[in-house]
Amino acid sequence: MNILSLIRIAIRALMRNKKRAGLTMLGIIIGIASVIAMVSLGQSSTLSVREQLSGMGSNMIMIMPARQMRGGVNMGSASAQSLDMRDLNALEQNTRYVANVSPLVNSSAQLVFGSNNHPGSIQGVAPSYLNIRMYKLESGIMFTDEDVKKYNKVCVIGKTVVENLFKNGENPIGQVVRFGSIPMKVIGVLEAKGQNQMGQDQDDVVLVPYTTVQKRFMAINHFNMLFASATSEEESEYAATEITYILRSNHKIAPGAEDDFEIRTQEELLTTMSSVTQLLTVLLAAIASISLIVGGIGIMNIMYVTVTERTKEIGLRMAIGAQNRDIMLQFLSESVILSLIGGLIGIILGLILSYLLSYVLKWPFVVSQTAILVSFLVCAATGIFFGWYPAKKAANMDPIAALRYE
Amino acid sequence: MDNEILKITNLKRIFRVGNEDVHALNGVTFSIERGEFVSIMGTSGSGKSTLLNILGCLDRPSAGEYCIDGVAVSTLSKKELSTLRNRKIGFVFQNYNLLARTTAIENVELPLMYNSQVSSKERRERAIEALVAVGLENRLMHMPNQMSGGQQQRVAIARALVNDPVILLADEATGNLDTRTSYEIMSLFQDLHDKGKTIAFVTHEPDIAVFTTRTIKLRDGNIIEDVPVEMQSAALALQNYKEFKI
Ligand SMILES: Nc1ncnc2c1ncn2[C@@H]1O[C@H](COP(=O)(O)OP(=O)(O)OP(=O)(O)O)[C@@H](O)[C@H]1O
Ligand SMILES: [Mg+2]
Numbered sequence: 001m002n003i004l005s006l007i008r009i010a011i012r013a014l015m016r017n018k019k020r021a022g023l024t025m026l027g028i029i030i031g032i033a034s035v036i037a038m039v040s041l042g043q044s045s046t047l048s049v050r051e052q053l054s055g056m057g058s059n060m061i062m063i064m065p066a067r068q069m070r071g072g073v074n075m076g077s078a079s080a081q082s083l084d085m086r087d088l089n090a091l092e093q094n095t096r097y098v099a100n101v102s103p104l105v106n107s108s109a110q111l112v113f114g115s116n117n118h119p120g121s122i123q124g125v126a127p128s129y130l131n132i133r134m135y136k137l138e139s140g141i142m143f144t145d146e147d148v149k150k151y152n153k154v155c156v157i158g159k160t161v162v163e164n165l166f167k168n169g170e171n172p173i174g175q176v177v178r179f180g181s182i183p184m185k186v187i188g189v190l191e192a193k194g195q196n197q198m199g200q201d202q203d204d205v206v207l208v209p210y211t212t213v214q215k216r217f218m219a220i221n222h223f224n225m226l227f228a229s230a231t232s233e234e235e236s237e238y239a240a241t242e243i244t245y246i247l248r249s250n251h252k253i254a255p256g257a258e259d260d261f262e263i264r265t266q267e268e269l270l271t272t273m274s275s276v277t278q279l280l281t282v283l284l285a286a287i288a289s290i291s292l293i294v295g296g297i298g299i300m301n302i303m304y305v306t307v308t309e310r311t312k313e314i315g316l317r318m319a320i321g322a323q324n325r326d327i328m329l330q331f332l333s334e335s336v337i338l339s340l341i342g343g344l345i346g347i348i349l350g351l352i353l354s355y356l357l358s359y360v361l362k363w364p365f366v367v368s369q370t371a372i373l374v375s376f377l378v379c380a381a382t383g384i385f386f387g388w389y390p391a392k393k394a395a396n397m398d399p400i401a402a403l404r405y406e
Numbered sequence: 407m408d409n410e411i412l413k414i415t416n417l418k419r420i421f422r423v424g425n426e427d428v429h430a431l432n433g434v435t436f437s438i439e440r441g442e443f444v445s446i447m448g449t450s451g452s453g454k455s456t457l458l459n460i461l462g463c464l465d466r467p468s469a470g471e472y473c474i475d476g477v478a479v480s481t482l483s484k485k486e487l488s489t490l491r492n493r494k495i496g497f498v499f500q501n502y503n504l505l506a507r508t509t510a511i512e513n514v515e516l517p518l519m520y521n522s523q524v525s526s527k528e529r530r531e532r533a534i535e536a537l538v539a540v541g542l543e544n545r546l547m548h549m550p551n552q553m554s555g556g557q558q559q560r561v562a563i564a565r566a567l568v569n570d571p572v573i574l575l576a577d578e579a580t581g582n583l584d585t586r587t588s589y590e591i592m593s594l595f596q597d598l599h600d601k602g603k604t605i606a607f608v609t610h611e612p613d614i615a616v617f618t619t620r621t622i623k624l625r626d627g628n629i630i631e632d633v634p635v636e637m638q639s640a641a642l643a644l645q646n647y648k649e650f651k652i
Contacts, residue, residue: 001519001520001522002522005519005526016507312503313505315503316503316505317516317520318464318488319462319464319491319497320491320492320497320516320517320520320565320569321488321489321491321492321493321517321520321521321569322488322520323484323485323488323489323520324484324485324488326520399464400459400464400465403464403499403503
């Protein structure tokens, strides 16, 4: 019997029990649809992470103090004070691949304006910070090196801060906001950036000259971090090497000794984040494939029922010359076609689902050809695997007993 | 010798049920020549179906020799047996065994589906030919549930004929039919016999056996009688039946 007539016979047999075939397919449909949706969503999220990270400036380099170990106890990087003014100056002057450098000094304070207040995260930075982090001003101006030199009490604030402090729609520019007890003048407002991938609000930010934070808020001389940008994305690695060299000589670290600082380029971060979302994708797909297995068991179940129901037909076919192989193929093609049609519907449904979800989540919509191809193959394999035993049972029947079966 | 279609020698079939052996066939010997119309008779449980299943290569004997159309069956593999059934044997069953919701023509085509040497065009032609031969040229596209019992049995006979078998094997082919329809079916078998078909026909009704040319009687797995019969015309019986009983 050739393949074409096998397929025809199988489809005919399935059409005789449309409802049953449909319900059996449902398991496969749900399984495949969820696999496709999960994989697509995973890939969308990877893509959106990439977009967001490069929105932060893809040639950005972060330099932070290394974690300090004291008697085997990890003191965290915040306790370290290895980065200071000398490092900043060195990086500003002696580098080739570093375009901009800005320190970061963190502080926090309750911001008050009139009767409104808001817990603010204050970032003491240099004017170049805007470039490095790709922030843009919506109105007003950025503070200048002059402001840095004089510890001026000026600030540039993000949208979230504006919304919380200026509830009556006042123009924030020129207003004076109290940071705890220190009055600061608002000279600029940043363009909205939204949440980053970790769910942090990038607009809940207050930028202040780093000297102001160091002298007026904290009374310290070191920086929490340094931000730099490479001259180009490709040159990030050179820049990182350069920075390492300068900082090591600045800190007088003996050859072979460990750095007392850590450098992270955006590229590394990108890889880490991608591998996290990829792991998530794999996990989700694994969960979804469980429903595929359940669907396969459904097919097996129905195929057993079908084989039993058609015992007499099997006996007859054997009597008129069907070989075991013919019977086997007949039932196998039924289960394979069942799962392939289910898979096809599942793929379409999964694509629709992931399109809708990525639309709602505002993620880019990705069609994963690999996932579709793999799903299709998995469907065929499911049909063969779960149809095998019922088909084997049919093929091994004794024709006389089968013909007598009532 | 040339005319011998099948020959069995000292054929035995023993079923083991629990600890007991059931001797369904107990050393049966006979041969059937080309063009014979043999009825196999006997009471229920005498071994008729068992014998027919072996003749049809659905079952293997426990002992004894079986030759069909010059082939010693005991040497064949399972696969070769399937092919042999497909090419040389036509089965007709008591309960027709047609595929439900499948047209007459497709039911008849079925044996040829398992013969890769027959093209789909030839398959269709031969199926139509067979259905014409059994007088169903007007029922080609009917489903089994749209036909009478007699018509369904005719489809089954057409299916048995379509591969041009060396022998037709029928097990109580009239068992489910009323007298009149039985006569019609027997008349059809006689037509086929006239055209040269060899037929082995199991029945336990003596008034059906009179339409054959030879009767083999079984009892408890042994042949107790093997005699030629003066064949009566089923067509005539049918005519008489119509005139006097209705
Ligand atoms: N598969 C089997 N297992 C055990 N015993 C069997 C089997 N098939 C047949 N027999 C036994 O073999 C004997 C002959 O059975 P068979 O079916 O050949 O009778 P029969 O002549 O066709 O009867 P009937 O006219 O009722 O159809 C019976 O005693 C039966 O019980
Ligand atoms: Mg019987």
